Every structure is written in structure tokens, then in C-alpha cells.
Amino acid sequence: MTVVMSVYNAASTVELAIRSIRYQSLENWELIVADDGSVDGTSDIISRIRDPRIRLILEPHEKLGLAVRLNQCVRLARGRYVARMDGDDAAYPQRLARQVHYLEQHPEVDLLGTGAIVFSGRGDVVGLYPTACNHEEICRRPWWGFPLAHPTWMGKRTWFLSYPYLEWCVRCEDQELILRSHSQSKFAALEEVLLGYRMDSVSARKTGQGRLNYCRELWSQAHDTPSWLRAARGSIVHGLAFCRDVILSKTGAHNRWSRLSFQPASAHVHDQWHNVWVGLMSNDVSDAQADSV
Secondary structure, eight states, X not given: OEEEEEESSOTTTHHHHHHHHHTOSOOOOEXXXXXXXXXXXXXXXXXXXXXXXXXXXXXXXXXXXXXXXXHHHHHHOOSSEEEEOOTTOEXXXXXXXXXXXXXXXXXXXXXXXEEEEEEETTTEEEEEOOOOOSHHHHTSOTTTOOOOOGGGOEEEHHHHHHSOOOTTOTTOHHHHHHHHHGGGSOEEEEEEEEEXXXXXXXXXXXXXXXXXXXXXXXHHTOOSHHHHHHHHHHHHHHHHHHHHHHHHHHTTOHHHHHHTTSBOOOHHHHHHHHHHHHHHHHHHHHHHHHHHO
């Protein structure tokens, strides 16, 4: 199976993200990392990691955008399944094995997510990302969005090739992809938390751009009364949400309010994440020793 990752100026986080893939219980994987024109030494950090399963893509050298780079990685993938991974997140050691096993047992599923814990800084827990586990619940409110954290995705490579990312859907690439494909696809998610989703801050400008592009796509897909009503409902809800984000941003409460949308994590989930984080951080020493040999 293939893990695809597009990175831009991720020098402070990409090593940890890649380490979390290197220490997976499933060993039969490849990781394709596309550097989207970083200027902070990201590619140098990746190049120093000695693992033949990792391929670093540097061409073209200019910044092309997330959608272009993800499509590039999918085309180059050799695996039957493709997993998404961001350059600032951390996968639990069992993530790939659990997802591959599920997809092998459920060939009707095109795209599979997992539960995710949201963290910031040096592993501080913010909460749990809202996740639905069956197709009907995932697709219940397409006018608002789909509760399926994109860094947890794993799906058939053929599905990703059939539904490539749209280049113009900046800040909503993954949500637009599900919106465009959900009526012809089958989605699912494991309830088990298998990824740490980093969220240090939330920008009203960036989320606003994503909301606008998502609403544009809702209208572009409108062709009858139900879909027009869906697009209108989505425009109203996202418009109100954007106004709220701007007000909260002006008052300095945006990040604090955004954290309230996450579910509280139990003590068990906290302990699991702590063990994952400590294990990944402890590999700093072993990696540094290996590079010095």
C-alpha cells in the first residue's frame, strides 16, 4: 500500500510525521512525499531519512498546490490502497494494518477513515475529531460537510484515480472530493482512534476561503430542486459560520471557540495518545544515532 503526503514548509513537523509511518506494525508500504516548493529546508530533512520505502518528489520545483501534488502522488503510487497523511500529523503504529485489514474484509468500501485525536504544540490534547462510522451518517449533511478527517483516509487507488482532486478547490480539497463522489461511492470509518491530527491555530481567512469554495461546488452540482435547496442551505449556514468566525477572530476568541467543536477525550484515549507521542519522541535518539553510524 502507498502513503501519499504533500508538504510545504513543514521543517518543524515532517520528521515526526514520517517517523510515525516508519514505525508502523505493517511493514509492506511505500511513502511518496511531494515537496511543494518549500523554502525552509523541508526537503533536506526528508532526504536525510534513510529508508528505501520513501520516495521524495521535488519536480517541478515551484509551488503547485495541494490538489496537484496529491494527484501526482496517486499517479506514482504502486500500492493497491492509498492512504492520506499530512506533514504535521502522527499516525498510531497500528493505523495502516487496521485499515488494510478492514478494506480487505470489506471490498465494497471505497474510502475508509478512522477516529482522530486533535492535538497542538508538543502533543497537548485538544479533543476528538467528530467522526461518523457508516456511509449514511457520513453523508447525512452534505450541505454542511462530511465528518471524516482527511488525514485518516485510506482508499482504493482506482477510486482516487477515478475522482482526482480539483485544483481550484483550495482549503476544501478533501471535502469537495467526498461531495462529488459520495452518491457513487461507499465510505466507512473505524471508530478506533488511529491518528493524531495537529491543529495549532485556526485562521478565519483560511476557513473562509474553504467555505466559499465549498459553496461554489454545491451550486455547481445543483441540477434539480433538492440539490438547489441543498446549495442554498449550505450557503446560508457557511455564510453565517464565516460571519461568526470573523467576529470571534476580531475578539481573539476564534481558536478557543473552535476547540469547543471537538468532543472530549476519555482518560483511556489520553493514555493511548500519550504512549504514542512518547514512543515517537523517544525515537529521536535512535534515529540520530543511526544517522551518525
